[in-house]
Amino acid sequence: MERQIINKKKRVFSVEPNKIPPSEVFRRKYTSHLVPALKKLNMNKNSPQINQLSVKHEVDMALALSAQEFSWSRFLLQKLSSSNNPTTTSSSSNGIRIQERSGKEGGGDEDGETEEKLRELQKLLPGGEEMNVEEMLSEIGNYIKCLELQTIALKSIVQDTT
Amino acid sequence: MLEGLVYPESLSLSYADMSVPERLKGMQQHQQIEVLSQSSNDSPELLQILQFHGSNNDELLQSTFSHFQMLESGFGTKYNMDFGPSHEAMDGCISRTSSCQIDPADTMGVMLKNSVESRAISLKNKRKSEVKTREEEKTDKKIKVEAETESNINNKEASSDTSKETSKGDSEIQKLDYIHVRARRGQATDRHSLAERARREKISKKMKYLQDLVPGCNTITGKAGVLDEIINYVQSLKRQVEFLSMKLAVLNPELELAVEDLSVNQFQAYFTNFPVVIASKPSVMVDLPLFPLDQQGSLDLSVINPNQTSIDAPSASWETQSHSLFASVLR
Numbered sequence: 001m002e003r004q005i006i007n008k009k010k011r012v013f014s015v016e017p018n019k020i021p022p023s024e025v026f027r028r029k030y031t032s033h034l035v036p037a038l039k040k041l042n043m044n045k046n047s048p049q050i051n052q053l054s055v056k057h058e059v060d061m062a063l064a065l066s067a068q069e070f071s072w073s074r075f076l077l078q079k080l081s082s083s084n085n086p087t088t089t090s091s092s093s094n095g096i097r098i099q100e101r102s103g104k105e106g107g108g109d110e111d112g113e114t115e116e117k118l119r120e121l122q123k124l125l126p127g128g129e130e131m132n133v134e135e136m137l138s139e140i141g142n143y144i145k146c147l148e149l150q151t152i153a154l155k156s157i158v159q160d161t162t
Numbered sequence: 163m164l165e166g167l168v169y170p171e172s173l174s175l176s177y178a179d180m181s182v183p184e185r186l187k188g189m190q191q192h193q194q195i196e197v198l199s200q201s202s203n204d205s206p207e208l209l210q211i212l213q214f215h216g217s218n219n220d221e222l223l224q225s226t227f228s229h230f231q232m233l234e235s236g237f238g239t240k241y242n243m244d245f246g247p248s249h250e251a252m253d254g255c256i257s258r259t260s261s262c263q264i265d266p267a268d269t270m271g272v273m274l275k276n277s278v279e280s281r282a283i284s285l286k287n288k289r290k291s292e293v294k295t296r297e298e299e300k301t302d303k304k305i306k307v308e309a310e311t312e313s314n315i316n317n318k319e320a321s322s323d324t325s326k327e328t329s330k331g332d333s334e335i336q337k338l339d340y341i342h343v344r345a346r347r348g349q350a351t352d353r354h355s356l357a358e359r360a361r362r363e364k365i366s367k368k369m370k371y372l373q374d375l376v377p378g379c380n381t382i383t384g385k386a387g388v389l390d391e392i393i394n395y396v397q398s399l400k401r402q403v404e405f406l407s408m409k410l411a412v413l414n415p416e417l418e419l420a421v422e423d424l425s426v427n428q429f430q431a432y433f434t435n436f437p438v439v440i441a442s443k444p445s446v447m448v449d450l451p452l453f454p455l456d457q458q459g460s461l462d463l464s465v466i467n468p469n470q471t472s473i474d475a476p477s478a479s480w481e482t483q484s485h486s487l488f489a490s491v492l493r
Contacts, residue, residue: 038410055411059403117389124396134361137368140392141375147399154406161413 023149026066030153034062059154067146072139075127 037058057080064076121136122128125143128136349355373379373388376395382388 052408052411056404056407059407059410114385114389117386117393120393121389121396124393124400134364134368137365137372140396141368141372144372144375144392144396144399147396147403151399151402151406154403154410158406158409158413161410 026146026149027153029066030062030150031157033065034058034153035157037062059150063146063150067142070139070142070146071131071135072126072128072143075130079126 038055041054041058060076061080064073064080067073118133118136121140122131125131125136125140128139131139349359369385369388372392373382376388376392379388379391382391
């Protein structure tokens, strides 16, 4: 029975269809998107060098496709389709900048500080700059969740291949 | 003292014939009144008054308020200190089935009935607790009629504006869609500050939710610190994803071999139900076992506190359908 299920790659049937928790759903979707894409990448590139950027691209694409209920995923898809280069964030430099800035401001204008932080947050979220603050805050919530699930899924894939 | 309200009684005959739903239809353009009528099905006189007042909403409300200000404030329930005695009087009389926005008109009807005292005393205690809980409640959506009636006493235009606001969109009685913005003592009750306050409360609610989501944020007070933590957390998650994808890129040639095993393992895990290894948040939400992951890895997931109960409350605030994914998880 398991073999049959595995052979039908596109669709996942469960014993208790109504009881699949959403995190598991996400994981399934994610791996079902990513793994075939990676395989394809593997096969297409005849040269042994797998481009890291293309892998990242696939990773982001899989994330966007697995979380289509959220508006940030639409923005992410847009970004991915418009440019083949994936959106890389200079995360470490951003982090440093934040610390410096908050250090300088110190007892400065509180509202200004919060607003700057909100803007930083907006930059992190795909499409965040086009949203207003309220919307952005809720989107950040589920974006964080999806990122967490994505890391778990990636870890499992990586571990599986080693 | 009830001179101003004499005429409704003369209308009693004409309105008595109409059934309740008909009356309701007639009042559709006046949200406020409509809401009131729904809750007071058993008081036909009240409906008459409401219908009558429906035509001339604001002024009559104001005049009745001014009349009520002269009433004995013997009913004692402290409703809202902004209103002083008049509201206390109304307060005690209310046969309340729903939220406080109904207060003013309800009291009008009840006063006319003159069966005040017995009700007042029985409702006094109930009202107090209701009021307290309501004052502690956070706001949900659009600005509510109660805010409107508060400002009524001060200025008329606010009420007309807010009555427009309440009647836009759905013409049915949808109390659940309204925000309960309680103007506390000493706070401005004009429309803009109410809207701003509602907005701020919404944002702080979301911030609270994010605080629960991000590990280690509970100890930090102050918006800036929490935001900082969130930013750092998101950045670290992104870095992890980058790192893992880099690793994957390196390992990719071997991927093909492992793919079949991967899917098999996943399904096996699902079916055989062997124990979960990670105490991370996502796996706690899942009753079914996740793939056993290396817990010594760079991932901080073990730190993630499965703080499910605190997540429950804000989930209700995610209104759109698109958030049903996490709403069901968080329940």
